[in-house]
Amino acid sequence: MRRSLPRLFGRALLGLGLGAALLAAGGPASAGADDDGGAEPPLVVHTEDGAVRGTMEEGHRLFQGIPFAAPPVGNLRFRPPAPVEPWEGVRDATELGSPCPQPQPPDFATVPWVDEDCLSLNVTTPAGLDGRRGDVPVMVWIHGGFFLVGTGSQYDARKLAVDGDVVVVTINYRLGPLGFLAQRDLSAQNGDVASVCAQLASPTARGLFDRAIAMSFSCTQRYDDLPTAEARGDQVAAAVGCAAGTDVAACLRQAGVEELVRAWLGALSLGGAFVVGGSALPVQPADAIAAGERARVPVMHGNNRDENTYFTPTETLVSTGAPPSPTLTAEEYAAELTARYGDRAEEVLARYPADAYPSPLRALAAVFSDAGPPAMVSTCAHVDAYEALSAPRRARVYAYQFRDRTAFPLADFPFPGYPEGAQHGSVLPYLFELGAPLTPEQQELSATMVRYWTAFAATGRPNLHDAPAWHRYRDDEDVQGLDVEGSGGVGAVDVPAESHCDFWASLAQP
Template sequence: MRPSLPRPLGRALLSLGLGAALVAGGGPALAAPGAAPDGEPPLVVHTEDGAVRGALAEDHRLFQGIPFAAPPVGDLRFRPPAPVEPWDGVRGATAPGSPCPQLQDEFNPFASTDEDCLSLNVTTPAGLEGRSGDLPVMVWIHGGGFVGGAGWPFDARRLAVDGDVVVVTINYRLGPLGFLAQRDLSAQNGDLASGSAALLDQQAALRWVERNIAAFGGDPRTVTVFGESAGGSSVCVQLASPTARGLFDRAIAQSFSCTARYDDLATAEATGDQVAAAVGCAGGTDVAACLRQVGVEELLRAWPGDAFVVGGSALPVQPADAFAAGERARVPVVHGNTRDENTLFTPLLPLVSTGAPPSSSLTAEEYAAELTARYGDRAGEVLARYPADAYPSPLRALAAVDSDAGTPTMLSICAHVDAHEALSAVPGSTPVYAYQFRDRTASPLIDFPFPGYPGDAQHGTELPYLFPGLFGAPLTPEQQELSATMVRYWTTFAATGDPNGRGTPGWHRYRDSGDVQGLDLASAGGIGPVDVAAESHCAFWASLAGA
């Protein structure tokens, strides 16, 4: 299944990228710009493009809104990112740059039409004196359904300080500005074709890291790219992209299967023709020029919500096909998802049986009818494994079906198991470490009504364990213990390519489905290997797909 997302699903994913991240506000107050106190790392850092001045908190430095590419405006709209124009003097880096253009709605309280958005943020530990360019670097690609989000709301101080790493969070073009393919645009871009602006933005940010991160205390030879949801998809695509080779040394893909399939160039260009028609650019002699003159908001509203495009030189083949052919970046990989991934989306997506989203009062009969509409004469086999009365409600039973192998497929547990197998089967590949986040007491992204069900580990619930304060209630002491272990795993992996380290439970390299590291509270089973394929009936779902 290609990851073209229905608008309700894409907008819910968007709230992970920006809106929910802002609910709890920011971190500790930062010192006003100025000279750093004696013995502290400098607040003025010289990059290849010019000097920037950041801010200092008690335990970390933060530099925000640093441009890594030229503003993609005017004739640069839709084109590959261009170099930054160097500046004289010292540029202030104490406020975030603008989010890339996105629409405001019930899932996203923020809107932007500012195309001058290709900036990044750098968080480092304090006390780096005498340590020039030796810390591991982690580059975060935000989620948001490919249509929203930004890098700056993700407070990276816990990763940076507790993990002793430098963290970079980035923006990239979204929606049509990042993913629109169209024949006239493809002709202008040559081998790159079109639809790859977002992919190339992410690579431009990684090239900025390669050139500049040593000045902030980071080691450009030890770079981990990581991301969740659309950001996890981005990590998977970068693993397959020939133009990303050598730009990172480890990869962490969270909550998006690396075997997801995307539109090919011809399909994406046909979608681009529809967008061009919707904004009044069809039939002209220069469609590309017309598209560059359309107002940002009009373009955003015409966008159907597609993602990466396969066919240009930056992504010539489907990632899954690249992995099967042994063509992926030879870097260690962490890949995983949450136990109840699709619980977030089941109430949003139309039922096959009715064409409308389910209500919270879905009955057992309606649940059985939906299984019949989906699975025909094998619906009884599904019902035997997921009986309505085994769950707090029929809607929660349907959510369990969706989380294991249902809709959207690219977020399901069994699709992630397929990806673990595909990544680890690459001949001569470096290690793959698989995980599943299982804390069902974690605060949900959105409190959908599941009567009688206390909670679940839905899409995005692991994020506050890595980035504090994203949404929901503060972590409990027991959750803080799990968070501390996850931070150690993620940052140890960034440093060594292996998540195992002193003081953490052992994590086996992935060789079969029993090697998935469960991440849960001590009172609910703790941390250790679980056979998620058996638990989620993946062999059954595979037989159903092959019937």
């Protein structure tokens, strides 16, 4: 017999904010015998499109660079993915596929990756998968990166696969203008694009996944409507010489990759990748969720305690029109609050006094982490999402907040008095082999989190018999805090009270 890896591989979808998500998609992978047989796990497995050969190391198997769609080049640029051409013989799956075209962080001054033949995925399995009876959960990771940068291969999934006993699929997807450009001529030809909160709301995604984990990107975030996105598309088209009155779609398909990426950078607003309009995403996900018109699957949703320490140093201040200085003074901090909140600034200052933090800049980051900007990763925006997702009768939602302020930072700002804490992205090394090695205390937290995440993928519930109970979200205290022992540990926290969410909601009232 031979075991076939399903085309969509899966059971759970996972994703991290400003672009990433984890879904349990389609059906589970089933265990069984392979052609190679024997005591050692086989390195050749059979997919619907052909056989692939991977590698075996440290208790897991890895298959890399497997194409899941035809190369989106030439006339297929901007079009929905076409089926991959099946192959004869055994395809080598020991090397990574090409990254999708993208600029180089952090300054985006260069565009080193321009290969559009990039639609590939990587599969990590426990070594003992074959010969086992029954189904194995499959988790699909949609990487983050503002829908502009990143690859699936950045995320070494052996921790999830081996310790959680699941199959993990990491994917590349078209980024920037090649994946998210909306322009009137293209829209007329191509239809839609979309990621986890959007998938929950998308009618065309129903039945493709069984659970959803949305990380650090609130499902109440509002996306651009089609006219707004198409106006940005016209700006991109003009920047690459595809002016109105020509065959704009054909011209855009012939434009240079680097030109397109640079034009997209000039037109892009943060979070402005997804578009509401068309059959894939006909309404705002927030509106669909509020109306109970979303996929009826269990959802895990959460953020990090100090999300916006990552974004605050580069945020444009209302009071000055420039990013905050590392030596922001208490007076400048107060002036910024006044510029943002007017006659209610004193109320904000009373809740976030500068002298309660290591520096005024860190106080400003606390304000932004609770309320934004950017709002889509803020704590209170996530609380809004928990309420909306759990409102329909019997909807099962599990909320969390990652709170380890000793975590390795995704971005390290050398500012005095600016501890970055549990900033955006700092949760990733607790699920993937990524970044600096974890301390023993962090390893213990990581082990618990991996088991929570993979139990959710398997059953739709994250609860474990030998870990703190995680209650489904019904009220404010049902957010599971995830911290190292000695700093709060693992257990329920009242996140809305801690982040003054009722107060921030009152400021938003007309």
